[in-house]
Amino acid sequence: MTRSLGRIPAPPPTLADVAERAGVSRQTVSNAVNNPDLLRTDTLARVQEAIEELGYSPNRAARNLRTRASHLIGMRINPAQEGTANATMDRFVHSLVETSGEAGYHVLLFAGSHLDPLDGYDDLLRSTAVDAFVVTDTYLGNPQAAWLELRRAPFVAFGRPWDNPDATHPWVDVDGAAGADLATTHLLDRGHQRIAWIGWRKDSRIGEDRRSGWSRALRSRDLPTTGLASRVEDTVASGREASAVLLDEARPSAFVCASDTLAMGVLHTLAERGLAPGRDIAVVGFDDSQVAQVVPPGLTSVRQPLEDVAVEIVKALEGLLGHPHRTSEGVLLTPTLAVRGSS
Amino acid sequence: MTRSLGRIPAPPPTLADVAERAGVSRQTVSNAVNNPDLLRTDTLARVQEAIEELGYSPNRAARNLRTRASHLIGMRINPAQEGTANATMDRFVHSLVETSGEAGYHVLLFAGSHLDPLDGYDDLLRSTAVDAFVVTDTYLGNPQAAWLELRRAPFVAFGRPWDNPDATHPWVDVDGAAGADLATTHLLDRGHQRIAWIGWRKDSRIGEDRRSGWSRALRSRDLPTTGLASRVEDTVASGREASAVLLDEARPSAFVCASDTLAMGVLHTLAERGLAPGRDIAVVGFDDSQVAQVVPPGLTSVRQPLEDVAVEIVKALEGLLGHPHRTSEGVLLTPTLAVRGSS
DNA sequence: TGATCCCTTTGGAACGTTCCAGTCCTGCGG
DNA sequence: CCGCAGGACTGGAACGTTCCAAAGGGATCA
Known part of the structure; x- marks a missing residue:
């Protein structure tokens, strides 16, 4: 093996190199790559052979400069926080990377100041570093969406525009009410009558949406709420305290929770009181995190179809980047229930 | 608010626009951005004002083309798999994004075929889409590292080059043996004498490294292993079975596990037998995943300093990209122990 | 035979930046 | 008074691609 020490690695081949080798012009090579059907078949074969031999791949920077597109999708990730909320986003990022990869896009992650929800977007936008954004966490009052919309920046939101009925951007969301309904109905079918809800503070739109599924399911069987x-709050400690109070005061036989974090709090209370989850008291969580999958005896949990969310988001992005002024409808997906030992 | 419907958004301002407004040449604006100390202070002020007014940000594609650098770091993420292994990588990605962001780099994520560990690297490298890679999962026999090294592509590995003592690339890793030692010593200090180990198959270098910490700690107190x-295997089910067998045959009072996944398996066994973790049997996991943090009564776990790993990796990257032919040493970091109810 | 059309291929220009080799100007020493 | 050095700024060229207008070469038709 020859390994010339310290030698500067040869620069990657360019269009011109391929053109020379194949005996055609630069433009013909470009066409061979981007519009193969414009070439005569024998020319195409010759060019492709030259491409193969030289290991040519179009220089991204040059292509981006000329076409004014980067084939990059920006997504901001938030500082780590307690609980299982992050895990859901991480799962989503995985799906997004895979799906957008198949569509020819890469995902560029960036972080922003904890304080400023807009930090980072502006620079990437003005420097045309990304073609579009995927915006999450729309429940914070959604300043990113409004800001991006104002700048006419292409983006798709994971989450409904709760606070802005005039929003015209595409979005994809999961039907939280349907998920909670699913969970509650599952418990009703198992014979439970007194099913408690532990959710988030009233100012959380997502929390209220999920809660509405619980109450809907109970009311549909004429049961009280x-x-x-x-x-x-969305913490284990809060879930533990809330479940302790509810057990004492309302004597439920089952809990439905707005998150796996809260459901883990319930499991804490049960453990303290020597109650067995699933046998003595049923518990259902939300998000189907790792935690739900591995905690004994398994936590039944509402699972968001994040793979499908990613697919729909990429679809919307493709539409957005293909037809810049198309107004896209929102897409609402239905979650499923992962049934485990806790119910 | 004026909002011209359907109008094509104005193209972002360029260097030339700023130059015209400030009454200087393109190059002077470029210098104002990249080498401010070359300008007279009054000129600099005038240019900066123009930049501010126009909201100018250098076009990334053009800059990348000219400087042959993208300020992007590529990292491949693997298909989701069972257990808590992914969670660690996700935590690391968070840290990496934050740290590299501070150094002026963005992280580009890409997925690759499940079958081909090299899939994705080649294209990004040849198209000069990224400046460098961060390679993880070096325990798979590490074909990426060897391949990248052969191509003289800049990269830093998270993980030691176990199988390749000749490797000259920089790497950062966490001392798994020290972590297991820490965990075991913690249990010894609490009075445990018979401490069992549940780890991975013998062909896992990481697994054997961690195991060596356990046996080292026991031997240092003249206790048998x-x-x-x-x-x-690294699954909950395997952990459950292994701990059941060990409890019956070896009567340990504590378990140290190579992963939180395995530790959760132990908790399953304890739950089945009516044993309370922490009171009847102590359990320590590895990786300090979400699971460890929220499962009752809290799982003591070895925590990898992933934030520090990210910092060291970014340092190495900067060195690599600044001085292309520097041979960098490896960096080995020491984990800490997050003590919780299970011990 | 010449005009017309279409298919294939071509060369120049442009995208927006930074590199490079200057030019201009001011101040200083001889 | 002249020559020279060095600081401040400039204009052309280049990075590697795609867009665009046009050219070459058959084939078809009158």
Whole structure:
């Protein structure tokens, strides 16, 4: 093996190199890559052979400069926080990377200041570093979406524009109410009558949406909801406290929670009281995190179809980048239930 | 608010626009951005004002083309798999994004075929889409590292080059043996004498490294290890079975596991037998995943300093990209122990 | 035979930046 | 008074691609 020490690696071949080798012009090589059907078949074969031999791949920077497109999708990830919320986003990022990769796009991740929800977007946008954004966490009052819309920047939101009925951007979301309904109905079918809800504070749109699925399911069987609901912070400690109070005061036989984090809190309370989840008290969580999958005896949980979300988002992005002024409808997907030992 | 419907958004301002507005040449604006100390202070101020007014940001594609650098770091993420292994990588990605962002780099994620560990690298490299790679999962026999090294592509590995003592690339890793030692010593200090190990199959270098920390700690106190170790797949089910067998045959009072996944398996066994983790049997996991943090009563776990790993990796990258032919040493970091209810 | 059309291929220009080799100007020493 | 050095700024060229207008060469038709 020859390994010339310290030698500067040869620069990658360019269009011109391929053209010379194949005995055609630059433009013909470019066409061979981008519009193969413009070439005569024998010319195409000759060019492709030269491309193969030289290991040619179009220089991205040059292509980006000329076409004013980067084939990059920007997504901001948020500082780590307690609980299982991050895990859902991480799962989504995986799906997004795979799906957009198949569509010829790469995902560029960036971080932003904890304080400024817009930090990072502006620079990437003005320097035309990305073609579009995927915006998450639309529940924060959604300043990114409004800001991006104002700048006419292409983006797709994972999450409904809760606070902005005039929003015209495409979005994809998961039907939280349907998920909670699914979970509650599952418990009803197992014979439970008193099913408690532990959810997030009232100002969380997502939390209220999920909660509505719980109450809808109970009311559809003429069962009461009064005294059976609690709204707290999304932490294990809050879930533990809330479930302890509910057990004492409302005597439920099952819990439906707005997150796996809260459901873990319930499991803490059960463990403290020597109650067995699934046998003595049923528990259902939300998001189907790793935690739900591995905690004994398995936590039944509502699973968001994040793979499908990614597919729909990439579809919307392709539409957006192909037809710049198309107004896209929102897409609402239905979650499923992963049933485990806790119910 | 004026909002001209359907109008094509104005193209972003260029160097020339700024130059005209400030009454200087393109090059002077370029210098104002990249080498401010070359300008007279009054000129600099005038240019900066023009930049501000126009909202100018250098076009990335043009800059990349000219400087042959993209300020992007490529990282391949692997298809989701069972267990908590992914969670660690996700945590690392977060840290990497934040750290590299501070150094002026963005992270480009890409997926590759499940079958071909090299899939994706080649194209990004030849098209000069990224400046460097961060390679993870070096335990697979590490074909990426060897391949990249052969191509003289800049990269830093998260993980030691176990199989290749000749490797000259920079790497950063966490001392797994020290972590397991830490965990075991912690249990010894709490009075445990018979401490079992549940780890991975013998062909896992990482697994054997961690295991060596356990046996080292026991031997340093002249305690036996015979019959106390088990090597299995990294799944909850395997952990459960292994711990059941060990409890019956070796009667340990504590378990140290090579992963939180395996530790959760132990918790399953304990739950089945009515044993309380932490009170009846102590359990320590590895990786400090979400699971460890929220499962009752809290799982003591070895925590990898991933934030520090990211910092060291970015340092190495900067060195690599600044001085192309520097041979960098490896960096080995020491993990910490997150003590919780299970011990 | 010449005009017309279409298919294939071509060369120049442009995308927006930075590199490079200057030019201009001011101040200083001889 | 002249020559020279060095600081501040400039204009052309180049990075590698795609767009665009046009040229070459058959084939078809009058």
